[in-house]
Amino acid sequence: MVSPVPGAEDRLLVYMTDLEAKASEISSQRAGSRTLVVGTDGRFVFHHNTSRVGTVAPVSTLDGDPLGELEPGNSTFVETDSMVMGLSRLEGQDWVVMTHSKPSEAYALSRQINSDLVGLILLAVVNLGLxxxxxxxxxxxxxxxxxxxxxxxxxxxxxxxxxxxxxxxxxxxxxxxxxxxxxxxxxxxxxxxxxxxxxxxxxxxxAARADVEQERNEMEALSSHLELKAQEYSDALDAAADGDLTARVDTESMSDAMAAVGEEINATLAALESTIANMQTFAANVLQSSDRVASNADRVDEASQQVASSIEEIFEGATEQNEGLDSAASEMENLSATAEEVASAAQQVADTSQSAADVGEDGREAAQAAIEEMGEIDDVTKETVAEINALDDDLDEIGEIVSVITSIVEQTNMLALNASIEAAHADGDGDGFAVVADEIKGLAEETKEAASDIEARIERIQAQAGDTVETMESTSQRISEGVDTVEEAVEALETIVEYTEEVDTGIQEIDHATAEQARTAQDVMGTIDDISEISQQTATEADVVAGAADDQEAAIGQVADAADELGQRAADLESLLERFRVDASGEVGANTATAETDD
Amino acid sequence: MATITTWFTLGLLGELLGTAVLAYGYRLVPESTRRRYLLLVAIPGIAIVAYALLVLGVGTVQTESHTVYAVRYADWLLTTPINVLFLGLLANAAREDLVKLVGLQALTIVFGFAGAVTAAPLSYGLFGLGALAFAGVVYLLYGAVAEAAGRALGDLELSLYRTLRNFVVVLWLVYPVVWLLGLAGIGLMDVETSSLVISYLDVVTKVGFGLIAMYGLSTISSRSGPTATAHPADD
Missing domain, CATH: 1.10.8 (Helicase, Ruva Protein; domain 3)
Structure with missing residues (x-):
């Protein structure tokens, strides 16, 4: 991009930019829409897709040529089925900046607002309804x-x-x-x-007025009624004075006072009637009772006599019992003494058997000792036999030695013989050899005799030793037999000791039993003494009772007399009361119970 | 911009709070009405489950044009018959009328759901049937059931019945309007806004119904005890 610099005509400001980057940046400024730049000739100047820069934009082919009609600095709006576009022409350039997006995206906000508004209205309606x-x-x-x-x-x-x-x-x-x-x-x-x-x-x-009238009428009726009642009461009292106590007046009256008087009269008559009736009943009862008393007294008298005789019998019985008890007591004493004697005898037997047991025990121990000693003797004997045998062997050796000596002596004898022969041969000086030879010969014969003697003695000793050994062996055998015999004796003694102990135990039991018997006899004696005492008391008391029965008999005689007298008086009273007539049942008013007729 | 899940979450919170308050109210109402009162607690209780599922994005049906939240219709299919059943029981309505009320109310929801998942001309036809069923419910609530209430109830209870009935009828009339304006109908309201409105309505109708009934029942118990005996019609 080149721009002249104002005031300096020989200078130009050159501004270079990376179109591709810029185009993408501009194109994606707002989500859901694209921004492009198109020249007024209808070709793309900026496009995010750089390959399309310079190509003809579809907008320039629309009806009415919106690009050509657009004045610099103005904007316009184009809507197709698939696209909504905003166009704005730049003042300094023949460029039109074009933003376009899909209709649904472009109108989303508006629909959102509509929707929210409707929602708010509904909420308001809800609240209003509430x-x-x-x-x-x-x-x-x-x-x-x-x-x-x-x-x-x-x-x-x-x-x-x-x-x-x-x-x-x-x-x-x-x-x-x-x-x-x-x-x-x-x-x-x-x-x-x-x-x-x-x-x-x-x-x-x-109501009050009606009451007054009624009262006046009633007063008139009352006065005539009172006269009638007075007459009636008077009649009843007259009858009572004549002895008829059953009469009563009619207490039904208009006047309360009159009725009260009538009731009093009736009460008085009833009281009188019940009193008389009571007295009559009482007299009859007394009469009846005194009869019964008399007869009862007779029966009591009879019973008393029987009691007296019974008591006599009891007395005699008690005396007999007493005597019997005395003899029982003395027999019991005898029994007790016998039992004690048995006890002491048993004790002696026990002692004796105990000492027998002790003796048996001693015998067993002694026999045991004898067995041991015999064993020892047997051992010694056996040793002796062995020694004698050894001696025998020694003697045999000595015999052999003696044989040797004997043979030497014979050789010596031969030498002496030879010497004597030599001496015989050597004349002259031969006498000396002959003497020596004779002496050697003599010595040898003596030695031979001595050896024979030793030999004979040894044989004798050997014979004696053999006898001794035999004797000792037979002794040893006898000792063994003696040991067996003593062992049998020991066993017999042990059996004796056991028996003796059993006997002792039996005797001890007898002793205990006898002691128990003696004690029991003592107790029985005590009991018999008590019984004897009681029977003596019984006899004494029977005596006393007999005296009392006699007294009672006399008292009952007096009671019978008194009852007779009472019966007589009751009969008198009954005849006196005959005069009054009363209701036979004796049933009278309850207010008549205050009888003042005690006799 | 708040998303649809935000509205569902707020709805869930509202139902939770409402259920808690109503559950506390169980102790305030008289003994004799407590079984019936449990129906009132159950209504937002069921809605809690429905909203929890909605928050998790479970239970939707996609039609050609829009998303239908089927869980909602299931919620309504359970809760709205309970609402009218409570009204009928409060009014001591005849058993026959109770059955009719519950049946018609359930049909209303079923037809509404059928209309929501079908396409244009048929959907309006089904919606119309649902509207007729609801008209039947309204007719009963203002006719036979109201007469039964007038015969059987005392002043306070009758007043409570009228308030609850008017509340239900007036507020429920907003639901079909949302249906028509929303994507199931002419589509003037988008899915977020209609969800907001319906969540608010759900909380207000379910919890509000329960609160009014709770207040009414507890007032009746504190004034004169339950007066289920017949009074002469004095109005």
Whole structure:
């Protein structure tokens, strides 16, 4: 872009820009729309698609040629089916800036606003409806209802319901109506009660007049009635004076005083009648009772005699019992003593058996010791046999040695013989050899005799040793047999000890049992003593009772006499009371119980 | 710019808060109405599940032209019959009327959903059937059920019935308008805006219905106890 610089004609301002970048920038300034620049000749100057720069824009082919008609600085608006365009021609250039977008996008805002407006209107309608229904509707309905109630009250119906849920002026108004109705009700009620009182007073006055007339009539009837009653009472009292106590007056009367007098008369007569009746009954009862007493006294007398004889028998029985008990006591004592003796004898037996057991034990121990000693002897004997055998062996060796010596002696003898032969050969000096040879010969024979003697002795010793060994072996065998015998004796002793212990235990038990028996006998004796005492007391008391029975018998005789006398007096009383006539049943008024006729 | 998930999240929070408040209210209402009151707690409770699924982007049906949130219709299919059932029980309506109310209300939702997933001429036909079913519901609520309420209820309960009925009818009428203006209908409202409006409506109708009923029931219990006995029609 080149522009002349004002005031400096030889200068130009050159402004270079990247058309492609600029075109894209301009084109996408607003979302959903594109901005392009078109020359007045209808060719694109700026286009976001640079390949189309210089090509013919579709807008230039529209009817009316909007590009050509557009004056510099003016704007216009073109709408097609697919596109909405705003065109604006620049003043300094033959360029038209063109912004176009799709109709739906261009009108979205407008539709949004419309939609929101409708929504707001609906919300307002909702709120209006809410207020109208809750507040407005209530007000009208309340007023209508209240006026209906007021009309009903005006027509005289005071029972209409005056309630509302409202607490505002309507509530107050309802309250006021309610108060008014209450006051009206009270006043009407007062007026009605005043009228009723006046009517009641009139009725009372009329009733009083009727009462006065009735009283006058009654007084006249009463005076004639009183005369009649007085006569009636007088008759009844006359009959009573003649002894007839069953008569009564009629207490039915117009006068209360007269009726009271009649009742008093009746009460008096009834009291008198019941008293006399009681007395008659009483006298009869006394008579009957005294008869019974007399007969009872007889029976008691008889019984007393029987008691006395029974007591006598008891006394005798008790005495016998006492004697029996005495003998039982002495027998028990004997029994007790015997038991004690048995106990002591058993104790002795026990001691004896204990000592037998001890002795048996000692014997067993001694036998044990004997067995041990015999064992030892046996051992020693065996050792001795061994030694003797060893000695025998030694003697055999000595025998052999003696044999050797004997053979040496024989050789020596031979030498001596030889020497003597030599001596014989050597004449002259041969006498000396002959002497030596004789001496050697003599020595050898002595030695031979000695050896033979030793040999004989050894044989004798050996024979003796053999005898000794045999003897010892037989001794050893006998000792073994002795040990067996002693062991059997020990077993026998042990059995004896066991038996003895068993016997001891049995005796101990007998001892305990006997002691128990002795104690029991003692107790029985004590009991018998007690019983004996009791029977003595019984005898004594039987004696006392017998005395008392005698006394009782005498007292009962007196009672019988007194009963006879009482019977006589009761009979007298009965004859005295015959004069009065009373109701046979004796049933009289309850107010006659105060009888003052004690005799 | 808030996205559609934002509106669903706000709706979820609203339903959570509403359910919590209504659950607390269980202790305030009289013993005798507590079983019935559980229906009121169940309504936003079910909506919590629906909104949680919407936030997670589960349960959508894509038609040729737009996205249908099927989970919503499932929510409405359960909750709106409960709403009318509560109204019917409150009014001591006849059993027959209760069945009719629940059935028609369920049909309304079914036809609305069918219309939303079908294309243009048929969709308007189905929408029309749904509208007829709802008209039946409204007719019953202002006719037979209202008469039953007038016969059986005391002043306070009758007043509560009327308030709840008007509340339901007036606010529910906005739903078909959203249907028509939204992408299922003429498409004047985009999916975000209609989601905003429906979320707000859902919270207001479900929780508001429960709160009004809770306040009414607790007031009745504190004034005079439950007066289920018949009063002479005094209006």
């Amino acid at each position: 207020v109208g229904v809750t507040i407005g509707g209530n007000t009208i309905a309340s007023l209508r209802r209240l006026s209906a109630k007021a009309e009903a009250m005006a027509d005289g119906d005071l029972e209409v319901e005056l309630e509302t849920a409202r607490t505002d002026e309507f509530g107050t108004l309802y309250g006021a109506f309610d108060n008014m109705r209450t006051n009206l009700r009270e006043q009407i009620a007062e007026a009605e009660s005043a009228r009723e009182e006046a009517e009641a007073a009139r009725e009372e006055a009329e």
